[in-house]
Amino acid sequence: MSEQRVGVYVCHCGHNIAGTVDVEHVAEWSANLPNVVISRDNKFMCASTGQEQIEEDIKEFDLTHVVVASCSPHMHEKTFRNACARAGLNPYLFEMANIREHASWVHASDKDGATNKAKSLVSAAVHRVIHQEPLQPMQVDIRPETLVVGGGIAGIQTALEIADAGYHVYLVEREPSIGGHMAMFDKTFPTLDCSACILTPKMFDAGSHPHITLLSYSEVEQVDGYVGNFTVRVRRKARHVDEDLCTGCGSCWEKCPIKVIDTVFEAGLGSRKAIYRPFPQAVPKYPIIDVENCTYYKSGKCRMCEKVCPTEAIRFDQEDEILEVEVGNIVLATGFQLFDPRRIPNYGYGRLENVFTNLEFERLSNAAGPTEGKIVLRDGVTEPESVAIVHCVGSRDKNYNSHCSAICCMASLKFAHLVMEKTGAKVYNFYIDMRSISKGYEEFYHRIMEEGASFIRGKVSEITDAAHTPEEEGKLILVCEDTLIGRPRRVPVDMVILSAGLEPRADAQEVGYMFGAGCGDTGFFTERHPKLDPVATVTEGVFIAGACQGAKDIPDSVAQGAAAAARVLATISKKQVNLEPVRAEIDESRCSGCRICNNMCPYHAIDFIEADGVSRVNPALCKGCGTCVAACPSQVINGAHFTFDQLIAEIDGIMVDVTAGALEVV
Amino acid sequence: MSDKKGKLGLYWASSCGGCEIAVLALHEKILDVAAAFDIVFWPCVMDFKYEDVEALEDGEIDVCLFNGAIRNDENAHMAHVLRQKSKVLVAFGACSFGGSMPGLANFTDKDAMFDWIYKQSPSTDNPQGTLPQKHSQVPEGELTLPNFWRTVKTLAQIVPVDYYLPGCPPEAHQIEAAVTAIVTGQLPPPGSVIGPDVTVCDECSRTKNEKKIKHFYRPQEIIPDPDVCLLEQGLFCAGIGTRSGCGALCPQVGMGCRGCYGPNEGVLDHGAKILTGIASVLDANTPEEVDKILDTLPDPAGYFYRFHLPQSLLRRRALGNGQKQTAKTGEAT
Numbered sequence: 001m002s003e004q005r006v007g008v009y010v011c012h013c014g015h016n017i018a019g020t021v022d023v024e025h026v027a028e029w030s031a032n033l034p035n036v037v038i039s040r041d042n043k044f045m046c047a048s049t050g051q052e053q054i055e056e057d058i059k060e061f062d063l064t065h066v067v068v069a070s071c072s073p074h075m076h077e078k079t080f081r082n083a084c085a086r087a088g089l090n091p092y093l094f095e096m097a098n099i100r101e102h103a104s105w106v107h108a109s110d111k112d113g114a115t116n117k118a119k120s121l122v123s124a125a126v127h128r129v130i131h132q133e134p135l136q137p138m139q140v141d142i143r144p145e146t147l148v149v150g151g152g153i154a155g156i157q158t159a160l161e162i163a164d165a166g167y168h169v170y171l172v173e174r175e176p177s178i179g180g181h182m183a184m185f186d187k188t189f190p191t192l193d194c195s196a197c198i199l200t201p202k203m204f205d206a207g208s209h210p211h212i213t214l215l216s217y218s219e220v221e222q223v224d225g226y227v228g229n230f231t232v233r234v235r236r237k238a239r240h241v242d243e244d245l246c247t248g249c250g251s252c253w254e255k256c257p258i259k260v261i262d263t264v265f266e267a268g269l270g271s272r273k274a275i276y277r278p279f280p281q282a283v284p285k286y287p288i289i290d291v292e293n294c295t296y297y298k299s300g301k302c303r304m305c306e307k308v309c310p311t312e313a314i315r316f317d318q319e320d321e322i323l324e325v326e327v328g329n330i331v332l333a334t335g336f337q338l339f340d341p342r343r344i345p346n347y348g349y350g351r352l353e354n355v356f357t358n359l360e361f362e363r364l365s366n367a368a369g370p371t372e373g374k375i376v377l378r379d380g381v382t383e384p385e386s387v388a389i390v391h392c393v394g395s396r397d398k399n400y401n402s403h404c405s406a407i408c409c410m411a412s413l414k415f416a417h418l419v420m421e422k423t424g425a426k427v428y429n430f431y432i433d434m435r436s437i438s439k440g441y442e443e444f445y446h447r448i449m450e451e452g453a454s455f456i457r458g459k460v461s462e463i464t465d466a467a468h469t470p471e472e473e474g475k476l477i478l479v480c481e482d483t484l485i486g487r488p489r490r491v492p493v494d495m496v497i498l499s500a501g502l503e504p505r506a507d508a509q510e511v512g513y514m515f516g517a518g519c520g521d522t523g524f525f526t527e528r529h530p531k532l533d534p535v536a537t538v539t540e541g542v543f544i545a546g547a548c549q550g551a552k553d554i555p556d557s558v559a560q561g562a563a564a565a566a567r568v569l570a571t572i573s574k575k576q577v578n579l580e581p582v583r584a585e586i587d588e589s590r591c592s593g594c595r596i597c598n599n600m601c602p603y604h605a606i607d608f609i610e611a612d613g614v615s616r617v618n619p620a621l622c623k624g625c626g627t628c629v630a631a632c633p634s635q636v637i638n639g640a641h642f643t644f645d646q647l648i649a650e651i652d653g654i655m656v657d658v659t660a661g662a663l664e665v666v
Numbered sequence: 667m668s669d670k671k672g673k674l675g676l677y678w679a680s681s682c683g684g685c686e687i688a689v690l691a692l693h694e695k696i697l698d699v700a701a702a703f704d705i706v707f708w709p710c711v712m713d714f715k716y717e718d719v720e721a722l723e724d725g726e727i728d729v730c731l732f733n734g735a736i737r738n739d740e741n742a743h744m745a746h747v748l749r750q751k752s753k754v755l756v757a758f759g760a761c762s763f764g765g766s767m768p769g770l771a772n773f774t775d776k777d778a779m780f781d782w783i784y785k786q787s788p789s790t791d792n793p794q795g796t797l798p799q800k801h802s803q804v805p806e807g808e809l810t811l812p813n814f815w816r817t818v819k820t821l822a823q824i825v826p827v828d829y830y831l832p833g834c835p836p837e838a839h840q841i842e843a844a845v846t847a848i849v850t851g852q853l854p855p856p857g858s859v860i861g862p863d864v865t866v867c868d869e870c871s872r873t874k875n876e877k878k879i880k881h882f883y884r885p886q887e888i889i890p891d892p893d894v895c896l897l898e899q900g901l902f903c904a905g906i907g908t909r910s911g912c913g914a915l916c917p918q919v920g921m922g923c924r925g926c927y928g929p930n931e932g933v934l935d936h937g938a939k940i941l942t943g944i945a946s947v948l949d950a951n952t953p954e955e956v957d958k959i960l961d962t963l964p965d966p967a968g969y970f971y972r973f974h975l976p977q978s979l980l981r982r983r984a985l986g987n988g989q990k991q992t993a994k995t996g997e998a999t
Contacts, residue, residue, distance in 0.1 A: 590864055590930070590931075592864045592867035592868035592906075593868070593874055594865060594874060594943075595874045595875065595877060595895075596877060596906055596946055597946075598877075599876045599878070599947070600946055608876075613868075627946075631943055631946035632943070633907030633939045633943030633944075634864070634930040634933070635931075635932050635939060636930070644932060648934075
């Protein structure tokens with residue numbers, strides 16, 4: 001190893017670090033570490049003066065490596081890497097010691113301890129950095145096409161933004177029509193405009209846009225490749241209708257003799273036929289045959305739809321089609337699923353007939369729904385005289401989901417308004433806290449209070465039909481503690497609406513795995529940074545938008561959809577993208593082909609080369625996570641920037657006795 | 667090496683004697699060895715005394731093949747003597763390289779081991795509870811036994827070693843290759859392990875697929891598919907992380923590799939490497955499932971560290987009461 005000349009810079013971060021860690025002492029002490037030629041402290045290393053200091057020193061002291069002891073690398077690693085690069089030093093010859101999050105902030109009450117820890121961390125970085133090697137980023141071309149997965153409002157928004165900019169989008173939707181949950185809703189809060197009225201023009205645009213290929217009733221089965229060059233296999237499930245011939249006239253479903261309860265769009269309250277279009281404004285307009293219920297697929301008879309179709313578009317023998325599309329970027333907008341209130345048996349959903357879910361209520365209240373907008377009890381005729389709306393069902397509850405579902409407060413207020421407007425019933429809201437944080441929401445809350453809705457602060461413990469008094473006979477009784485008056489209450493009503501929370505989709509984990517997007521502990525997809533990078537994932541070229549990232553309302557979903565589109569458009573317009581050189585490489589001369597690593601890679605970057613009997617890492621797919629490096633039992637996978645030598649040196653460095661004068665490895 | 671015959675020494679420290687047999691397994695090639703070398707020390711085969719070797723000049727032995735782990739003062743003494751007398755000191759076999767079977771004693775300690783061996787084991791009849799003593803008086807005079815260490819060490823932990831020839835025992839063709847290399851002077855850089863730096867999988871002809879292990883079986887529990895990787899079939903096999911050179915003898919006959927050739931170049935802890943490799947392919951999603959699968963692997967520490975516990979990062983089971991071992995003898999202070 002030729003002569004190493006390390007520069008060390010210890011940051012005060014104002015009082016953030018210097019308030020606890022003796023920064024000057026750490027800098028003085030570090031000057032005696034091996035290979036260190038200059039060690040300084042500075043009020044704010046990230047400020048231009050701090051960065052310029054590094055640049056000047058690299059030139060003046062001919063530094064070969066740089067260590068900055070400051071905050072988390074998430075915060076400023078890029079900043080200092082760039083400073084090194086400006087002075088002609090390869091940015092990967094820089095190492096960061098995190099003495100803020102790892103020392104000053106977590107040991108605020110122990111100044112000596114924090115200072116010693118800071119010294120250990122600097123020592124680790126100094127020992128490690130001399131083993132670091134210059135690395136070069138890899139450039140790859142970006143295909144201009146984009147895949148958007150999920151045709152709810154977030155996905156539609158993303159697709160339209162990108163398509164309007166002139167780039168092609170494949171919009172994949174699992175259901176027969178795009179529109180998602182928003183298409184099922186009656187009104188939207190807080191403006192109370194009709195959900196369908198504002199959504200359907202966008203659905204129509206998405207369905208007819210020259211730059212959008214709409215793949216409805218389709219699912220992504222496999223994703224290969226990397227940013228700029230993904231190959232995606234999509235299964236187009238058979239509609240059993242020839243889309244080129246079908247005009248969507250409706251003769252088939254009018255004449256179809258089989259009635260099926262519609263558990264998807266009508267939430268089980270209405271019915272559809274065995275050949276059906278989910279709702280009148282569906283995009284695309286073509287029906288599908290439900291082969292589970294269609295007589296033809298059971299007995300080979302009927303064929304009524306075929307007989308009445310004026311364009312002979314029915315195709316009983318149609319099969320699923322596999323399509324491969326090549327895209328440069330992917331946006332996941334797979335949305336949410338509603339919490340199933342059956343999981344809270346004491347709320348009686350499914351047992352007490354007049355307990356409804358929020359989605360059932362949306363359909364009841366919707367003019368295009370099964371009751372044509374009449375709010376009635378399960379018997380289909382009786383108007384309720386009193387209605388209870390239970391907030392936070394399955395949300396903010398350690399037993400189910402600890403997160404806040406974000407939309408329920410406002411949706412519950414909307415339900416209160418609709419009930420009062422349409423029935424004149426007395427409305428009780430059972431809430432834990434009211435959260436009305438977005439624009440116009442607090443005003444909406446006041447409006448509903450002024451309209452006469454009652455608000456009871458307390459978590460409902462039980463909904464029962466067991467009456468204690470004559471007034472409770474024949475009613476549903478909500479039992480709770482009213483925490484504002486500090487005593488238990490029983491409130492008898494005719495109808496209960498459960499504001500079930502938003503959950504990650506049941507298959508979010510598998511979908512995430514397929515696309516290289518992880519799920520956090522709540523099960524929603526994890527963004528690269530919760531504040532500063534909310535629509536990117538850890539996989540380059542894979543973005544997330546809408547409620548698949550976390551519970552959110554329509555405006556936020558639309559904003560994220562547009563944000564994801566902007567990120568995609570930015571990558572497309574760059575035409576090329578630099579990939580981090582921190583990645584794994586297999587020494588094929590020493591690989592014995594045991595294949596332990598083969599299914600380790602979360603990014604599918606490892607292939608087994610049968611002919612050579614070795615495994616190989618695709619460098620464009622590798623994210624440098626190190627999983628395979630650790631797994632390899634013969635240690636022939638090298639993780640660039642996290643090599644074995646670097647890690648051992650780092651451990652050696654951290655074992656230096658910082659309390660003694662001598663710098664001996666203990 | 668000059669035309670003059672070289673001098674060869676062989677020694678066994680804490681070992682089973684298998685390494686000596688392995689040298690004899692050279693068959694007629696042993697004559698080539700005899701032709702190239704004068705054997706100046708080989709207590710297993712010929713009558714040499716320690717005084718004989720102590721009387722040699724420093725560096726007089728050209729090559730010393732040293733097998734066995736270091737577990738007592740006698741082993742250590744001979745390691746120092748032979749280091750001093752030898753130009754090239756080869757750690758021969760798994761015990762001197764990694765500690766091997768004697769090294770498994772590091773999972774326990776001297777007192778517990780003596781208690782079991784001399785008092786508790788069912789085959790022992792020792793009503794007085796007599797334990798080996800360093801010094802004991804007999805009518806003929808005083809008898810001494812070497813001091814027995816509580817921690818087994820490898821040869822390289824006692825003296826500098828020039829080359830390593832792993833295996834339990836090393837295969838004849840490798841011994842031959844090593845001797846040839848020494849005779850012809852075509853040696854790898856000092857400190858090397860003599861042998862290829864790939865794993866047993868490289869020599870194993872079984873088909874390897876992507877692996878998912880749901881259950882471990884013991885060899886007597888299943889009849890494995892003769893063509894498929896044993897590990898995939900739930901039979902523990904250390905071949906994934908063990909240096910090749912043996913010709914994959916064990917896995918080829920349906921017995922998982924035990925790991926006797928030790929780790930590949932650069933690996934600091936053989937057991938940990940095999941453990942991470944195998945843990946990586948457990949077909950489990952929850953800690954409970956992991957436990958359930960690992961419950962089917964009896965004595966995991968013994969499986970993973972069978973041959974290299976003293977050489978590993980762990981070295982031994984932690985000593986209680988904050989005791990530290992002295993660097994040189996491994997005796998408790």
